[in-house]
Amino acid sequence: MKNPFDTDERRAFRKTVRDFVAKEITPFADAWDEAGVIPWELHQKTAELGVFGFGIPEELGGLGFDDAFMRKIWAEELAECGAGGIGAALNIRTVAINPVVQHARAGIRDRIVPELTSGRASASLCITEPGGGSDVASLTTKAERVEGGWRISGSKTFITGGMTSDYFIVGARTGGEGLGGVSLFFLEWGAEGFTRTAIERKMGWWCSDTATLYFDDVFVPDEDMIGPENMGFMAIMQNFNLERLAIVCGSLGSARVCMDDAVAWAKERVTFGRPLITRQAIRHKIAEMSARIDALDAYANQICWSINEGDMPVAELSKAKFLATKTLEYVASEAMQIMGGAGYLRGNRIERAYREVKVMAIGGGSEEIMKDLAVRQMGL
Numbered sequence: 001m002k003n004p005f006d007t008d009e010r011r012a013f014r015k016t017v018r019d020f021v022a023k024e025i026t027p028f029a030d031a032w033d034e035a036g037v038i039p040w041e042l043h044q045k046t047a048e049l050g051v052f053g054f055g056i057p058e059e060l061g062g063l064g065f066d067d068a069f070m071r072k073i074w075a076e077e078l079a080e081c082g083a084g085g086i087g088a089a090l091n092i093r094t095v096a097i098n099p100v101v102q103h104a105r106a107g108i109r110d111r112i113v114p115e116l117t118s119g120r121a122s123a124s125l126c127i128t129e130p131g132g133g134s135d136v137a138s139l140t141t142k143a144e145r146v147e148g149g150w151r152i153s154g155s156k157t158f159i160t161g162g163m164t165s166d167y168f169i170v171g172a173r174t175g176g177e178g179l180g181g182v183s184l185f186f187l188e189w190g191a192e193g194f195t196r197t198a199i200e201r202k203m204g205w206w207c208s209d210t211a212t213l214y215f216d217d218v219f220v221p222d223e224d225m226i227g228p229e230n231m232g233f234m235a236i237m238q239n240f241n242l243e244r245l246a247i248v249c250g251s252l253g254s255a256r257v258c259m260d261d262a263v264a265w266a267k268e269r270v271t272f273g274r275p276l277i278t279r280q281a282i283r284h285k286i287a288e289m290s291a292r293i294d295a296l297d298a299y300a301n302q303i304c305w306s307i308n309e310g311d312m313p314v315a316e317l318s319k320a321k322f323l324a325t326k327t328l329e330y331v332a333s334e335a336m337q338i339m340g341g342a343g344y345l346r347g348n349r350i351e352r353a354y355r356e357v358k359v360m361a362i363g364g365g366s367e368e369i370m371k372d373l374a375v376r377q378m379g380l
Helices: 008-035 040-047 068-081 084-103 106-117 232-268 280-308 314-344 349-362 367-377
Strands: 123-126 142-146 149-160 167-173 182-188 194-198 210-221
Touching: 008 040, 008 068, 008 084, 040 084, 068 084, 068 232, 068 280, 084 106, 084 123, 084 149, 084 167, 084 182, 084 232, 084 349, 123 149, 142 167, 149 167, 149 182, 167 210, 167 232, 182 210, 182 232, 232 280, 232 314, 232 349, 280 314, 314 349, 314 367
Parallel strands: 123 167
Antiparallel strands: 142 149, 149 210, 167 182, 194 210
């Protein structure tokens, strides 16, 4: 479907990203996923595309501009590799970088942001805890004031990049109950009392490391608080919205992958003397998949336009997120049905998408939380 928001610059960017993914990622995606790791050189090669620098000033190694459509293109095209864990491993730094750019002291910002945008280092945003995920207001990791700073005690879990990140943006309770009592802190790996263990045997995203982090009376100096005290949640709200946009567009790209692979299979597979693609039941499946993908694409484009116009449409992003993961869930299931037993074997993109859709539906705010947030944003 023709995109009315396309420009020469965006088309050129899409081609650059598509060529990069086809050459540097897709041929190795299955092997990396099975091995449970991507080579660190890929972070630096990817950084050369500029995709870690959206919204980051040029003097900090960023692009000096932002464009929601280019964010969309990056997420869509990266999904072509067929392994969502690669995107999770590469993009985790972008979830953590904005609070540093916007609120960290200059000494931290000027030192680490160029390392993140260049792919030399990575960072993780640490909010989820063993006792709670989407319910940020119930966060229990505590930061107690001491002379010259704070002592952090508690733990975080399901932290993407937690085993390989160099820097961590940690949410901790410094005030009373609820969102108003949460502050953000900058920690580096190696701080005394800071330990981590890997979370293994995941359903998907195998090549993206995940960790549980432990803070045993970890000292953080006053100047390493990010943003005002008790205002940490507000500092990360923008990140949540952009993370959800990435999930929407990644789900869109993954749904396209599933449909494309199912169509290719249906053209080649012969049943009872005829290609599978000639069967009405199969053709109807493809039509339904295509319609849902087109609808999601149009919705995502409208959201990107709103963001570029200076509006952050929280209700629409929330609705788009659960619409996107439900679309991917449907398309992956139908695509696997078309492939039959061959789709159930590891090593194909449909099988992996079928497993990985669940982390997309949970991460960045579960489908249920998104529905509730959308209705509240609608004033109901």
